[in-house]
Amino acid sequence: AQKVTQAQTEISVVEKEDVTLDCVYETRDTTYYLFWYKQPPSGELVFLIRRNSFDEQNEISGRYSWNFQKSTSSFNFTITASQVVDSAVYFCALSEARRGGADGLTFGKGTHLIIQP
Amino acid sequence: ETGVTQSPTHLIKTRGQQVTLRCSSQSGHNTVSWYQQALGQGPQFIFQYYREEENGRGNFPPRFSGLQFPNYSSELNVNALELDDSALYLCASSPRSGGPNNEQFFGPGTRLTVL
Numbered sequence: 001a002q003k004v005t006q007a008q009t010e011i012s013v014v015e016k017e018d019v020t021l022d023c024v025y026e027t028r029d030t031t032y033y034l035f036w037y038k039q040p041p042s043g044e045l046v047f048l049i050r051r052n053s054f055d056e057q058n059e060i061s062g063r064y065s066w067n068f069q070k071s072t073s074s075f076n077f078t079i080t081a082s083q084v085v086d087s088a089v090y091f092c093a094l095s096e097a098r099r100g101g102a103d104g105l106t107f108g109k110g111t112h113l114i115i116q117p
Numbered sequence: 118e119t120g121v122t123q124s125p126t127h128l129i130k131t132r133g134q135q136v137t138l139r140c141s142s143q144s145g146h147n148t149v150s151w152y153q154q155a156l157g158q159g160p161q162f163i164f165q166y167y168r169e170e171e172n173g174r175g176n177f178p179p180r181f182s183g184l185q186f187p188n189y190s191s192e193l194n195v196n197a198l199e200l201d202d203s204a205l206y207l208c209a210s211s212p213r214s215g216g217p218n219n220e221q222f223f224g225p226g227t228r229l230t231v232l
Binding site for chain 1: 150152157158159160161162164165167172173175205207209211219220221222223224225226228
């Protein structure tokens, strides 16, 4: 069965510090997709990134970067020079390719990130 | 382009009652998924609808049921409400073409409180 673990329940840093959110996943499929979503206090989940299991290249988007390592089943998310607006709950999620995604996304429990001014 | 919308925003029900939540998918999206998010937890997959049929279901009892209409909008129905059903219910739509690699676009959610 698929599983996503986000061991960090809450992280608090001071603005401008770098912060890394950890994500470890379990799946028996060889083809799968990994996602990160941001959930601000308003509640709506905002898509940040998608990665497929065959693409281990790290990705950078502005202050955000993602490190995907199949060898350790991890898909970590780093925010560089954090800002107060980055405060939110961040979710890592997994989708297996079998059944064409009909089994939905499996989410971790989320990491509550607090950026203090 | 209109995003995913959900109604109502908030709802208060009593244990044993029935509730219907509604979702309008994003334009061009024919797949709708529903998730339950308890306080302090990640969303949990309830079921997915494609072409008006349920084509995937998570670990939820039969009293959770749904519908999808020809315009791809969807309803989530919960019968015999229990206190543990109190949660944020999220609807997500996606285009079907890419299957699991398509990002799912989430609505703002309906906050259900069962007393």
